[in-house]
Amino acid sequence: MHSRDPNKPWNPFWQEIKAIFKGTSQYCPNTVHDFSGFVFTQYADFSGATFTQTADFSEATFQKSVDFHEVKFQGVASFSMAQFTQ
Secondary structure: OOOOOOOOOHHHHHHHHHHHHHOOOOOOOOOEEEOOOOEEOOOEEOOOOEEOOEEEOOOOEEOOOEEOOOOEEOOOEEOOOOEEOO
16 A cells, blocks of 8 residues: 555555445544555546545655545545645
8 A cells, every 4th residue: 555666556456445435444443544655656536535534645645646526524634744746
């Protein structure tokens, strides 16, 4: 999840993102959708998503475009020190 390798397999990475939303991931303790330090090497489409818990994107890196169009944050959303390169 934290690898900066631009060729890391995207499908398993995105499946883990989906597991975080479902609450079935090791990165989703009780009250936090924890994406801290994750490196998004491909286009990340969160459009229309609803974050029902705290969303922690602190120190995350978005190397390609990311879409947060019409996203709803029902709790705290942290983008502290996140990097957006495109």
